Amino acid sequence: LSLDNLYCKDNLPYADLNWNKVASAYSYNLYRANPDASQSIYSTRLSPLNERGTAALNFDGTNDYINIPNSASLNPKQITMEAWIYPTAFVYYGNIINKRSPEQYLLRLYSNTGRIQGYIYSGGGWRGCTTATAAPLNQWSYVVQTFDGNIGRVYINGVQGCTYSYAGEINSGINSLKIGTYYTSVTTNERFKGAIDEVRIYGRALDVSEIAQHFNNSYTNEADLRGIWHFDEGSGQTLSDSSALGNNGTLGPTVASETTDPSWQPDGPSWQPNPPTDRRANKVSPLEGSKNYKYKVKAFGADTESTPSNEVPVDTPSCLPAKPDLVATPKCDINNNSYIQLSWSSDPNTVSWRIEKDGTTIIPATTQTSYPDTDITPGDHHTYEVFAAGVGVPSTPSDLISVTASLCTKDPSKPSVTAQAACY
Structure with a gap:
């Protein structure tokens, strides 16, 4: 194992690592x-x-999808297909993984629910089942379908949810594999809304113990792995297949940037922060600047693993703080006093923020990401700027934001009207 390069990109440290191939190894863990x-x-x-x-x-549930061209390795007779999903809404029959037209196999949500359907096409018809339990909204879940030529099974979070029986082989086809949709036309049916990660396809049915291992982030037998997409590129238009079979994909139908592209979602598809209760397998937080890390690699064969490689220490550089995304909102408190509420984004490279108002520092340093400016005269106009400070690197300023304080006038009192009859 060796360190080839160490650098900053998009305000984060990156480490380029390299290791030699080992005979009889089909995968490596770092x-x-x-x-x-x-x-x-x-x-x-x-x-x-x-x-x-x-x-x-992250998929918008309207037209986002991933396209992976057809190959012989994506036409198995038996199968395991699995993914980690984070649905934010249940779109009608939201597809997670499918290879159809001609029909072959699919893993999707049932109707407008979180119940999981697994189907394979064999003998001129669809064979499959639907779980009684559901994957919840706004939470990571591990979903799987297996078919061994006789029995099919669907799992949620390592627990078998349904089974079906059919003796036969999965139909072959020439269409591409899609993630996040069935259709590529204008219809919004059968689209997945939310995040997807760690998609895997095997040419065999994993047993229940292997499913449980995968749910707990243990992978000791990658025999007959046909495709594994980690979605760790973090930017760009292409997805790498880590099975070494070359089943690389694109965001949307082509390598061009299109409205059908899902968006990248970091740990920490625009970049969006992951939920704090992330249960997803293989979640690894970003490297932090000015820290020490150590790396080792192991090679895996058929139910066996090598001893660890040499250890490589990495001292990450101090990267520039990210530009704060500043928002200034005029508000009124419960006593109708005017104030300006400031809030801004954070990043791992920032240790504190300095706040300027009308070109003058009002807060020299704060570790908070919000501040209410109460030194306000109603109706006055002000400008604000927040500076992100790192360690031994220049500060990064936000955009200069202009805002006018609310008048916060009290509602006029209800008039009291009296009427008196008189003769003149």
């Missing part, structure tokens, strides 16, 4: 010892690896 003494694992990886932390892809 182990990262973190500064807090925890360990992060990158499973089923290829050398070289551009390390910055893991990512996922």
Whole structure:
């Protein structure tokens, strides 16, 4: 194992790592010892690896999808297909993985629910089942379908949810594999809304113990792996297949930037922060600046693994703080006093923020990401700027934001009207 390069990109440290191929190894795990003494694992990886932390892809539920061209390896007779999903809404029959037209196999949500359907096409018809339990909204879940030529099974979070029986082989086809949709036309049916990560396809049915291992981020037998998409690129238009079979994909139908592209979602598809209760397998936080990490790699064969490689220490550089995304909102408190509420984004490279108002510093340093400016005269106009300070690097300013304070006048009192009759 060796460190080829160490640098900053998009305000984050990156480490380019490389290791030699080992005879009889079908996959490699990279182990990262973190500064807090925890360990992060990158499973089923290829050398070289551009390390910055893991990512996922977010789908809008309208027209986003991933396209992976057809290949012989994506036409198995038996199958395991699996993914980690984070649905934010249940779109009608939201497709997670499918290869159809001609029909072959699919994994999707049932109707407008979180119940999971797994189907294969064999003997002129669809064969499959639907779980009684559901994957919840706004939470990561691990979903799987297996078919061994006789029995099909669907799992949620390592627990079998339904089974079906059919003796036969999965139909072959020439259409591309799609993630996040069935249709590529204008219809919004059968689209997935939310995040997807760690999609895997095998040419065999994993047994229940292997499903449980995968749910707990353990991968000890990658035999007959046909495709593994980690979605860790974090930017760009292409997705790499880490199975070494070359089943690389694109965001949308082509390598061009299109409205059908899902968006990248970082750990920490526009970049959006992951939920704090992330349960997804292989989640690895981004590298932090000015920290020490240590790396080792292991090779995996058929239910066996090598001893660890040499250890490579990495001292990450101090990267520039990211530009704060500043928002200034005029508000009135419960006593109708005017104030300006400031809020801004954070990033791992920033240790504090300085706030300027009308070109003068009003807060020299704060570790908070919001501030209410109460030194306000109603109706006055002000400008604000926030400066992100790092360690031994220049500060990064936000945009200069202009805002006018609210008048916050009290509602006029209800008039009291009296009427008196008189003769003149």
